[in-house]
Amino acid sequence: MKIQTACVHAGHQPEEATGAVTVPIHATSTFAYRRFGEHRGWEYSRTGNPTRAALERAVAELEGGVDGIAFASGLAAIDAITDLLEPGDHMVAADNLYGGTYRLFTSITKRHGIDVTFVSATDPEAYATACTDRTRLVFVETPTNPLMQLVDLSAVTEIAHRHGALMVVDNTFLTPILQRPLEFGADLVVHSTTKYLNGHSDGVGGMIVARDTDLGERLHTVQNNAGAILGPFDAYLVLRGVKTLAIRMAVHESNGRSLAGYLAADKRVARVHYPGLASHPQHALARAQQSGFGGMIAFDIGSLDRARAFCDAVEVFTLAESLGGVESLVCHPATMTHASVPAEERERLGIGDDMIRLSVGIEDAGDLEADLSRGLDAAGRV
Ligand SMILES: Cc1ncc(COP(=O)(O)O)c(C=O)c1O
Numbered sequence: 001m002k003i004q005t006a007c008v009h010a011g012h013q014p015e016e017a018t019g020a021v022t023v024p025i026h027a028t029s030t031f032a033y034r035r036f037g038e039h040r041g042w043e044y045s046r047t048g049n050p051t052r053a054a055l056e057r058a059v060a061e062l063e064g065g066v067d068g069i070a071f072a073s074g075l076a077a078i079d080a081i082t083d084l085l086e087p088g089d090h091m092v093a094a095d096n097l098y099g100g101t102y103r104l105f106t107s108i109t110k111r112h113g114i115d116v117t118f119v120s121a122t123d124p125e126a127y128a129t130a131c132t133d134r135t136r137l138v139f140v141e142t143p144t145n146p147l148m149q150l151v152d153l154s155a156v157t158e159i160a161h162r163h164g165a166l167m168v169v170d171n172t173f174l175t176p177i178l179q180r181p182l183e184f185g186a187d188l189v190v191h192s193t194t195k196y197l198n199g200h201s202d203g204v205g206g207m208i209v210a211r212d213t214d215l216g217e218r219l220h221t222v223q224n225n226a227g228a229i230l231g232p233f234d235a236y237l238v239l240r241g242v243k244t245l246a247i248r249m250a251v252h253e254s255n256g257r258s259l260a261g262y263l264a265a266d267k268r269v270a271r272v273h274y275p276g277l278a279s280h281p282q283h284a285l286a287r288a289q290q291s292g293f294g295g296m297i298a299f300d301i302g303s304l305d306r307a308r309a310f311c312d313a314v315e316v317f318t319l320a321e322s323l324g325g326v327e328s329l330v331c332h333p334a335t336m337t338h339a340s341v342p343a344e345e346r347e348r349l350g351i352g353d354d355m356i357r358l359s360v361g362i363e364d365a366g367d368l369e370a371d372l373s374r375g376l377d378a379a380g381r382v
């Protein structure tokens with residue numbers, strides 16, 4: 001099956017009992033036993049729920065993995081991965097991550113006795129240097145949020161495995177339509193399903209896909225024992241979103257390319273961060289490991305005041321955190337998504353107070369361009 005077909009059909013078939021072509025929302029906490037000692041395959045919805053299971057199978061299939069494990073949020077999924085580690089273990093993480101992931105690793109993960117070393121996301125040698133004989137996990141996002149830097153998946157996976165560590169990739173930005181980390185040898189892929197997989201900004205959720213059954217089982221144990229599960233209504237919404245993932249990603253991609261080109265040609269924009277631009281320092285790597293560039297763009301506009309004027313002037317782009325929905329969003333990372341990253345660290349990474357991040361939706365490209373023009377005009381008057 002091509003991935004477009006898999007988006008529509010993966011993980012489920014018309015329901016046996018009724019023929020329903022969509023997966024029913026199994027809004028039940030518990031399941032009746034047939035008789036003493038004999039259940040029907042389902043016992044209690046924290047442990048397993050048919051709607052959630054259909055979603056888990058669907059996303060696992062799209063990513064090319066063997067098992068999916070769905071959680072209450074992207075961060076709950078990432079936290080569950082760190083639960084595979086023991087106190088005293090070490091992990092290496094890319095230094096440019098979603099701010100909440102950085103906050104998780106530097107607070108709860110650290111408090112649980114796991115040492116985390118952050119390294120330059122783009123430099124494979126830095127991962128190799130940071131690995132020790134205690135390193136059990138390497139965690140990256142690519143493209144990174146919000147700098148749109150790329151991690152060389154083949155090189156870093158090889159380094160992780162050489163040190164006996166699990167390679168984990170947050171694939172939220174590109175989705176399996178545009179990038180499939182398991183094909184580069186990664187062990188686990190993680191998603192905030194809140195974003196493109198759901199695609200309609202109407203639910204928070206997270207998902208892990210495992211490349212082998214042992215990892216899958218260990219993560220289902222964490223899911224059941226700690227209990228941060230995705231509920232059946234939210235699972236249904238993500239499953240419904242996944243059906244249109246391929247066509248949505250195609251429009252996010254074409255709008256993203258078009259707007260990145262528009263911004264790059266405008267003298268009022270200091271710098272555009274988009275791997276699809278030939279000027280992006282890792283454009284060749286993007287072409288090699290991705291099958292598209294997606295709809296996320298960051299750009300630097302010169303000053304905080306100009307960024308504020310831009311954000312307040314746009315009308316089609318909504319000023320809000322999050323990304324990956326059908327509607328275009330604009331965000332100011334320094335005061336919003338990455339406010340939890342200390343200011344000195346943001347400065348060191350290059351997340352300036354003048355940086356703006358766009359999640360380009362599926363509206364008409366001309367309308368979106370006109371909106372950017374409105375924002376740039378307002379910023380130019382500052
Ligand atoms: C790349 C990435 N990973 C993980 C998360 C966390 O996901 P959630 O907000 O669903 O917990 C986010 C949220 O913005 C994200 O952008």
